[in-house]
Amino acid sequence: MSIQNWPFHTVLVANRGEIAVRVLRTVRKLGLKGAVVYHAADRNTAAVKMADVAIEITGATPVASYLDGAQIIAAAQACGAGAIHPGYGFLSENKSFCEAVEAAGIRFIGPTPQQIELMGDKVRARNFVQKAGFPVAPSAIEDDDPASFVERARAVGAPLLIKPSAGGGGKGMRIVRDLALLAQEIERGRSEGQRYFGDGRLYAERYIENPRHIEVQVLGDGQGAVVHVFERECSVQRRFQKIVEETPSPALDAALREKICETAAGIARSIGYRNAGTVEFIFGQGGEFYFLEMNTRLQVEHPVTEEITGIDLVHEQLRIAAGEALGYGQTDVKSSGHAIEFRIYAEDPARGYTPTTGPVLLLHPPQGEGVRWDSGILQGGEVTSAFDPMIAKLIIRGRDRSEAIARADVALRDTVLLGCKTNTAFLRRLIAHPAFVAGDVHTGFLDANPQIAAEPALREESLQALLAAAALSTRPMRDVADTVPDMQAAMGGWRN
Amino acid sequence: MKRIESKLNTASSEFAANAAHNRRLAEAFREKQRAVRHDRPQRDIDRLRQQNKLLVRERLELLLDPGTPFLELSSLAANEAYGGEVPGAAVVTGIGIVSGREVLINAGDGAVKGGAWYPLTVKKAVRALDIAIENRLPVVHLCDSAGGFLPLQAELFADKYYAGRIFRNQCILSKMGVQQVSVVLGHCTAGGAYVPGLSDYNVIVRGTGAIFLAGPPLVKAATGEEVSVEELGGCDMHTSVSGTADYPASSEEEAIAIARDIVAQFKRPQKTLIEYLPPEAPYYDPGELYGVLPRDIKQQFDMKEVIARLVDGSRFHEYQPNYGKTLICGYAHLWGYKIGILANNGVLFNDSSLKGAHFIELCNQNKTPILFLQNITGFMVGREYERRGITKDGAKMLMAVSCSEVPKFTVMCHGSFGAGNYGMSGRAFDSRFLFSWPQSQISVMGAEQAANTLADVKIRQLAREGKKLSQEQIDAIRDPVLGEFKRKQSAYWSTSEIWDDGMLDPVDTRNALGIALSAALNTPIADPRYGVFRL
């Protein structure tokens, strides 16, 4: 369903890392020119290397440069880009940017500014969805009456989840189990919200114990057609951030799947949604689910959906942005097999998942049947603390879940990244856990099973091997050994 | 080169009896060595530990490259002296590998009498530095000495080869461009202060190391000045004020690590090129040497069986196999190095002496180091042999041995009696290294022969006075002489007196010679030049 005559010939990717590479791949596959903006810190990355045009942008910090809409629009104009793909994060859900792009006569590959605005504010989104007749969790909203917020939050009852109204991606979220700490936690949350989003308003909702995170991929052409592209389960999280995402969800039977997917499609339909989007639900152990939020952009975990449906979601985004109608209906969307995505983070799970930094001295991505490696890093590059610690995604496809898990174990084992610690060994421990194998996980799973994050004791023989490898790779040690004359080396530690 | 065909019957009862006997001797030697190395009065060990000092053996292990050999020299020096109270003569010397370089190590043993220098301590240290000079070996001194042992000062201070020779040798080494590093791990007082002082580099440990010509008590006595050890000659003073010491260290471990790094800066020597083949283990098991050596010093055995258990592949090119057969001469490789071997298979006759002298000249001509394997009762005596010129033939051999320019190595395998000791490059003939096997014996003649000779003199003297001695009286004269002779011809005596560079378990001989050969090749080999051969 590709188009012959695109209304734009160059697409600028206003992002970095693996997603910039991912978008550029489709852009170039379609015969379009791919441009990318980059901060100097990203000069030696895959996106910059593969783009037809790469334009440097600057800012007070590396992150700030990717948030500088004016510079990015200027870059798009400079390279004659007719469309901007915002990726995820950064300006992808920024209404003013979206407006400014369109005002500059450039297509924004995303939803309308109004849709961004509606869904970008959690409180407004929630109210809208509730009014449209879809299920939401009990909550208290600061905006409704700031003076009584703390009391109303208290009235919802513990456990409570406090989130910044303007937030997303888990930033500034806190669980309050002890209401005595409520005021203090609200204060903290407000401070973080203010810092991240320039907006300290909060909202609080009932925290569902041991919930699953299930989300539904939707596609809308803004001309009335909306389909869902099945669900993704993203329950394995640490600090409210997803680590492993898969589809189909092991928690859903056919009926429940249809119900949750249709709910998502209904929400998207109710706003005449344009673009690829994701409706996130919180899913209780009893099968109940509530609307959480809608992300009006491409998700990090979109590849698993692509792997089981064969749909190139970036291609669909480009078509929709080009003004194409979707051109197919729900029954045309089919899936087969199972796909799991692993987020490769530069972090140390055993030290509270703290981010790690370092050079990428060696990088051997895994290969094999059903293995997809989406990454923006290159051997010789550097992982810095300037950006999010996610450095790659490993997506594994199998005929069924167990085949996918088995392939994942091999692929994770074969993933070599030296110079900066990553979570690959942790991911292997995770997928070997019986609960994961059984599909029996929830968003608190890792907190409840801290031993998965803990580094297992090193076996004696592994230690020997490591020290042997290290000693033989260390010049001062090798020099001491190598300067010993042959005869004395052969005699060894002989004493008379 | 073809392999020696061993004629040894390893299944024989003779072999088994020899093996059992010699293994016992080797074990007894090992036990003595163990005691010398490790048995120290607990209070001395406690004192060192309190001072955060390591034992000398611990220091050595820190100094040496891991997994490399250490040829300890004269491990049983002074073992028969001073009532056995100065094990190893209170100093450890030897050749080891430090930062990949062959070095000579001279390490005082602070756990023996505070590391005081006894006469044999001085002799051992001087000999070690002679070895360094002869073989151009860099030296690492680990200094921890209380100074000269005053009650015996007359036997260690002033003579040509007494303590002054240590410093003289250090200067000569320096003049030759052979580098030295000292690690000051204890006090270096008086003469001892010159050991670090004369080294190219030195390291000193803060707190325990000190260098001064006189310690605080002597200073107080001499001038009335009261001064602490640290102020007078401590680490910080010497490394920041006087410049007497170069590198400060906060612990012995650090000091030794610094010394290792210093040695790593030494230029490695260009070895003298001699014939070389890749090394090969002996075809015959060196462990069978125990069965080769007879239990009786007077009993003859085939030295070829010894050669077969020392040299590469047991291969041997024999020179003049049918002439002068009591002296085996020929070429072999040992740890790859081509050597010439002279080995006794009986008394030296005229032909064997001439053969030996000729072969030594051959080795000098083609720059082949020589190994002497001694089992010699001497040159043949008697009218017939004097008429044939045994003395002048022996003199030819001594001339060849003495003037030899190639490095020589001697192993006292069994007996070493009379002038045979000289002809086969005994201690006086400047072998680069000389080692003894535990059962070997050295004396001007056999013990019983000597005791009988002395008894005969006495008997004849008394006979002239008309007295006749009973057998008991004869025994009373003879037995003490025999006892004294036996004690002093024993290898334990010679090694205690440092007539050799140490006793070896026979199975260790191959490695010891390998290390010795390698060290010897640091020095170029000059063209041969001799005195006058009496023809």
Added chain:
Amino acid sequence: MQHAFKLGEAEHNLALSRSAKAYRLHLDGQLIDIDLKTGADGRAWLTVGERHLPVVIATRGDEVFVHLEGEAYALRYQHPLDRLAAQAHGGAEDSIRAPMPGSIVALSVQAGEAVSKGQTLLVMESMKMETTISAPRDGVIAAIRYEKGQTFDRDAVLLSLEPLS
């Protein structure tokens, strides 16, 4: 044996020597025959005793990174001279280091200020979370190395403390 590698918090003393054919590892009183045959792009065959293992190795400065049996490990070499000098100077750690990479959100103290144990020194932000760094003991702030907003790597010295005079 004076060479050491740090693996995590643990320090392992070891030595390497050459054998007739390859190398020997001296570890905890054991001698283990080892060898490393290197191939392209960091891949290598490691021999440890009787075992033959495929490994991937990269080095940078004193760091050695080894991918072994599906896991990546980072070892830090400690040169004997560094290690022994550090042992000698030992004592209380006066540098307060970053537990993780991040940036300074707030500084609560100034250089020269006396602080008591447990007092908040600064608030840092890492991975979207705030972390408070407090004084490990009583002392005086000797120097502050980062200003508000500045980013740093893990183990960076954030500030140093000297004893109360």
